[in-house]
Amino acid sequence: xxxxxxxxxxxxxxxxxxxxxxxxxxxxxxxxxxxxxxxxxxxxxxxxxxxxxxxxxxxxxxxxxxxxxxxxxxxxxxxxxxxxxxxxxxxxxxxxxxxxxxxxxxxxxxxxxxxxxxxxxxxxxxxxxxxxxxxxxxxxxxxxxxxxxxxxxxxxxxxxxxxxxxxxxxxxxxxxxxxxxxxxxxxxxxxxxxxxxxxxxxxxxxxxxxxxxxxxxxxxxxxxxxxxxxxxxxxxxxxxxxxxxxxxxxxxxxxxxxxxxxxxxxxxxxxxxxxxxxxxxxxxxxxxxxxxxxxxxxxxxxxxxxxxxxxxxxxxxxxxxxxxxxxxxxxxxxxxxxxxxxxxxxxxxxxxxxxxxxxxxxxxxxxxxxxxxxxxxxxxxxxxxxxxxxxxxxxxxxxxxxxxxxxxxxxxxxxxxxxxxxxxxxxxxxxxxxxxxxxxxxxxxxxxxxxxxxxxxxxxxxxxxxxxx
Amino acid sequence: xxxxxxxxxxxxxxxxxxxxxxxxxxxxxxxxxxxxxxxxxxxxxxxxxxxxxxxxxxxxxxxxxxxxxxxxxxxxxxxxxxxxxxxxxxxxxxxxxxxxxxxxxxxxxxxxxxxxxxxxxxxxxxxxxxxxxxxxxxxxxxxxxxxxxxxxxxxxxxxxxxxxxxxxxxxxxxxxxxxxxxxxxxxxxxxxxxxxxxxxxxxxxxxxxxxxxxxxxxxxxxxxxxxxxxxxxxxxxxxxxxxxxxxxxxxxxxxxxxxxxxxxxxxxxxxxxxxxxxxxxxxxxxxxxxxxxxxxxxxxxxxxxxxxxxxxxxxxxxxx
Numbered sequence: 001x002x003x004x005x006x007x008x009x010x011x012x013x014x015x016x017x018x019x020x021x022x023x024x025x026x027x028x029x030x031x032x033x034x035x036x037x038x039x040x041x042x043x044x045x046x047x048x049x050x051x052x053x054x055x056x057x058x059x060x061x062x063x064x065x066x067x068x069x070x071x072x073x074x075x076x077x078x079x080x081x082x083x084x085x086x087x088x089x090x091x092x093x094x095x096x097x098x099x100x101x102x103x104x105x106x107x108x109x110x111x112x113x114x115x116x117x118x119x120x121x122x123x124x125x126x127x128x129x130x131x132x133x134x135x136x137x138x139x140x141x142x143x144x145x146x147x148x149x150x151x152x153x154x155x156x157x158x159x160x161x162x163x164x165x166x167x168x169x170x171x172x173x174x175x176x177x178x179x180x181x182x183x184x185x186x187x188x189x190x191x192x193x194x195x196x197x198x199x200x201x202x203x204x205x206x207x208x209x210x211x212x213x214x215x216x217x218x219x220x221x222x223x224x225x226x227x228x229x230x231x232x233x234x235x236x237x238x239x240x241x242x243x244x245x246x247x248x249x250x251x252x253x254x255x256x257x258x259x260x261x262x263x264x265x266x267x268x269x270x271x272x273x274x275x276x277x278x279x280x281x282x283x284x285x286x287x288x289x290x291x292x293x294x295x296x297x298x299x300x301x302x303x304x305x306x307x308x309x310x311x312x313x314x315x316x317x318x319x320x321x322x323x324x325x326x327x328x329x330x331x332x333x334x335x336x337x338x339x340x341x342x343x344x345x346x347x348x349x350x351x352x353x354x355x356x357x358x359x360x361x362x363x364x365x366x367x368x369x370x371x372x373x374x375x376x377x378x379x380x381x382x383x384x385x386x387x388x389x390x391x392x393x394x395x396x397x398x399x400x401x402x403x404x405x406x407x408x409x410x411x412x413x414x415x416x417x418x419x420x421x422x423x424x425x426x427x428x429x430x431x432x433x434x435x436x437x438x439x440x441x442x443x444x445x446x447x448x449x450x451x452x453x454x455x456x457x458x459x460x461x462x463x464x465x466x467x468x469x
Numbered sequence: 470x471x472x473x474x475x476x477x478x479x480x481x482x483x484x485x486x487x488x489x490x491x492x493x494x495x496x497x498x499x500x501x502x503x504x505x506x507x508x509x510x511x512x513x514x515x516x517x518x519x520x521x522x523x524x525x526x527x528x529x530x531x532x533x534x535x536x537x538x539x540x541x542x543x544x545x546x547x548x549x550x551x552x553x554x555x556x557x558x559x560x561x562x563x564x565x566x567x568x569x570x571x572x573x574x575x576x577x578x579x580x581x582x583x584x585x586x587x588x589x590x591x592x593x594x595x596x597x598x599x600x601x602x603x604x605x606x607x608x609x610x611x612x613x614x615x616x617x618x619x620x621x622x623x624x625x626x627x628x629x630x631x632x633x634x635x636x637x638x639x640x641x642x643x644x645x646x647x648x649x650x651x652x653x654x655x656x657x658x659x660x661x662x663x664x665x666x667x668x669x670x671x672x673x674x675x676x677x678x679x680x681x682x683x684x685x686x687x688x689x690x691x692x693x694x695x696x697x698x699x700x701x702x703x704x705x706x707x708x709x710x711x712x713x714x715x716x717x718x719x720x721x722x723x724x725x726x727x728x729x730x731x732x733x734x735x736x737x738x739x740x741x742x743x744x745x746x747x748x749x750x751x752x753x754x755x756x757x758x759x760x761x762x763x764x765x766x767x768x769x770x771x772x773x774x775x776x777x778x779x780x781x782x783x784x785x786x787x788x789x
Contacts, residue, residue, distance in 0.1 A: 021669050027502065031672075034501040035474065035494060042474065045494035053668035055509060055659075055675045251662050286551045 002037065003029060009068050010051060016064060018057045024050055040070060056244075067211055073128050075204040079197040080122040087190065097190055098122075100183060101172065108175055116165045119194050131205050134160035140209045152206045162198060169195060239312070243353065245456060246316055250323035257327055298466065299391050301419075302333040303340075303380065305398030306360060307371045313427040313453065315356055317397050318343075320463050322352045332387050336376035341365040342384070371401055373439065374408035381411045388418045393466060397425045397453070400433070400440040407439040412446035421448035425462060429454065470527075471497050480526040486518065487686050495674045496523060505632055505653035507617075507671035512658055513720020514676045517615055520654035524611035527652065532606075533613045534599040536620035542627055546637060547601045550594045557589070590641035601645070604637055609649035617667075618660040625667055632670055679721065681708050687721060692728045702739045703728055706768055707751065710761055719751040727751050738776075741769045 010025040031046035044065055052061045084094050098121055105112050118126035135141070138159040143152050157163070169191050176187040270291035277287045302321060304314040318333060325331055325347075332344045341364035346355040360367065388394060394415055416422045424447045426433065426440060433440040444450050453459055471477045477493040488496070496519075499506045508516045524531035534545055558565070568585060572578040597605060603612040617625065631637060635647035655671065657663060679687060681704060688700045695703075707724050719727075727750045736743055744765050752758045 019665065023669055027504070027672075030502055031498045034498055041490060042494055045491045046498060048491075049495045049498060049672040049674060053507070053665075053671070053673040054662075058675060254661075281551065281555055284555075286555075 002032065005069075006032065006047070009047070009064070012064055012068060013051060013061065016060050018052060018054075018060055020051045024053075027051075043069065067208065072131060072201075072205055072208060073124060075208070076124045076127050076131075076201055079200055080124065083122075083190075083193045083197055086193065087186070094122075097183070097186060101176075101187055101190070104175060104187075105172055108172075110168060110171060110175075112168055112172075113161065113165060115161060116168050119165065119169075119198055120191075127201065130160065131156075131201060135205050135209065140206055143206065143210050146210065149203070149206055149210065152209075153202050156202050156206060160202065162202065165198070166195060242316060242456065243319065246319050247323055250320055254324060254327065298328050298393055298420075299330040299389070300328050300332075300466065301384075301387050301392050301394045302331070303376075303394070303396045303398070304333065304335045305337070305371065305373075306335045306365075306367050307337045308368075309371075309401070310397070310399050310427050311360060311367075313425075313459075314397055315360065316456070316459060317395075317425070317453075318356060318359070319352055320459060321395075322347050322355075324463070329391075332384075334380065334384065335359055335364060335367075336373075336380075337365060337367055338369040338372040338375050339365040340376040340379045340383075370403050371398075372405045373398065373400060373402045373443075374406040374411075377408050377411035381414060385414070385418070388415055390418065390420055392419045394419045394422045395425065395466065396422065396447075397427070399426055399428045399438065400424075400443055401428075401437050402439045404437050407442050409439075409442045409446060412443055416446050416448070422446065423448060423462070423466070424450045425453035425459075426450065427454055428452070471500050473497070477526075481522055484522045484525045485690055486515070486522040487683065487690060489683070492519070492674065492676065495672050499672055500527075500652060502672070503650050505655055505671045506674055507655045507657065507663065507668060508674045508676060509657045509659055510676035511678065511718065511720065513722045514678060515721055516656040516676060517613065519676075520611060520613035520615075520656070523652065523654065524613075527609075527611065529608065529652070530606075530610045531613055532599045532603050532610050532651070533615060535615045536617050536624070538619055538621065540620050540624055542624075543598075545598050545600050545624070545627075546631075547598055547639065548596045549590070550596045554589050554594050557594075592642065595639070595642070600631055601637060603651040603653075604631075604635060604647040605645055606651075607648065610651050612651040612653045614653065614655045616658060616660075617655045617663065618657040622664065625664055629664075629666055629670065632667075678711060678718075681705065684708070684721065684724060688724060688728055691725050692732060694732060695728050696737060699731065699737060699739070700728070702772060703731070706739065706744075706765070709764060709768060710751065713757075713760055713764060715752070715757045715760065716754045717752070717757060723751045739769060739772065741766065744769060 006029055007025060010020045010028065013020045027050040028047050031050045032043060035042045035046045037043060044062075047065070048058065048061055052058055084091070087094070089097065101120055102112075102117075112120070114126070115130050117123070118130060134156055138152065138155040140152050140156055143149070173188050173191045176184050176191070181187070268291055270289045273289040273291070274285055274287065275283065277289050278285045300321065302318065304318060306314050314335070321331060321333070331347075332342065333347070334340050334342050343355070343359045343364055346358055346364075349355070350358065358364075362368065412422065424440075424443060428438070430452045432438065440450070451458070451462055453462060471480070474490065474493045474497045477496050478488050478490070481488040481493070481496075495506055498504070508519060510516055520533075521531055565582070568581050569578045572581060595601075599612065603610055614628070617628070620628075632653060635650060636644055638644045655667075678684075684707070685700060685704045688695060688704060689697070692700075703724065707719055707727075711718050727747065730747055730750050731739075731743075734743070734747070745762065748758050748761065748765070752761055
């Protein structure tokens, strides 16, 4: 029973972007075996320690844990609590009332079902178990939309045998009224309320399932779609998530690159270094020295257009590159619209996101002017050409929409002659290049590579090639 | 071995460590499931301390491996003591001469030496580093692998091997198996993300800065001579400073340093001048200090207003 629940919970975590392996699920089960199930907080701590390995995932875990493990139980307890309060009874009085009801049932030979007993006794544990079992039989987990709530509540009521319970309790209620007992009114009131509570609990169970679906579906949709979504149409929420996605992708890329480099680094036997190293042992070669190939980290110069139309792309591009800063020997970055300015120092002083905010706010250059690639390039040629040498990859990001100004493509020619390669990323659809004021066709001949870069997947591919180059 | 989660809390408390229920649960699980704990969290929240206290609570020795960039197997696991080997060959020259004596060909001499080379590659010449010691020691121990995020990804991969089987292969000697499973604690400051493979094998524990009450408990436990009033002032101020946008947020160890410093200076209540003078104990950057000063002035004003309203208490202070 618990096993299935934990497995199901781990699946739910996975659907919400928390990576939980099978081994971790099993660890979770063993951990629960060690701490027991009595205290919800211990169950939470045990599951968290075994299945959640990133601090970022902890809020997701906590939210899901609440919905999954506590939701129904809490709802049931709350309903009981509310009833007791509404009747204005303390626990002892309530206990007496329940005993009186059971005695009455026994007297009159009414066989109460398990559900009716649990309901009257306010036995939360049994109620929860019965509700869950019935929910499973009724297939409540197939619910898709809010408007199906009524239908599934009905199905749940059938599976639970709620009709029978209502009949049993109605008879009991009638007896309590007949008997002219002094506490008759109270008994009837209690039964009425508990029946109402049962309805609320069933609704709660269905609603909870719906919530779970919702969380899952929302997360999954946006995760899948985000990587393919064009940078132009991002909501603020998506911008935030995109930043996370970039960080995650950067991490993945870093691991891959570390592996590749390790493989590439094995060298051959270096006889002279071995001799030198072993002079202290009288030339006996205790240490064998291999000639390790020099880590050839690429140098990158980035030119980012930050005019309105492409600002988002530039942002993610810069974030990506700077998240991977340790993979390059050197990164210099410039932003331009009509003027050009260097932002390298910003990234040294602040963390990536803060630096990006500062860069995009216009403290370096006027970001609200009209794009003028030619002018910006000429300024680059004049002031910063020294930044480019034969080990440099120059990365230009822009839509090449020049507002019919002079393109000055000769700058790119000069840059290309000095650089290892020039890569141009254009966030516009390839079909529209060269139309209107787009000067892409003029710039393209001087680039080693021209790529369309409209979404995260394309960006990832480009950066991947860049760090490997 | 811990009997229960409460047992963990009590035994840690006996060693002056206030373990929250979450921390205690993870420690308990680690000792029962025999899994390493990966502790993450900002600097100075007591990650390393956790391992030390764990060792003390279990009554086991602590073996510490401090990670840094460029740490390799030789420094973490074992090294052959070349100098000692060399010294022995020099001293034993004559003996070697005897062994080789009478060999007719070079080939035969080499053969004879080869028969004896076990002598030089035995445990006698093996210099065990923390990892190997944790494995070969006669008694169980707590192995602390500190700041694993500083080590290279390669080292992490190597560590995985050791942590999953607790056995090490030394080519010349064969495989050495752990006699006792050491309790392993890894700490990380999140300088880089650990690989999924490593995380999968560990229990994960995230320790954040403590809340007000916890920190107050810690301060009064660690610096018992501090008065209740001062402790409260210090902790409220630190909690406020942590909310500022600082380059380096003050940690628990800095709270304690500061409290001790104030005790040394015989301070019984915080005032403007005193705070300004001792601020460098909790903040380590010029920019941070400047940012914090404004906040502090407001805080001290607030405290003064409070003290003025509760005049009875401040009178009492004066009498002291």
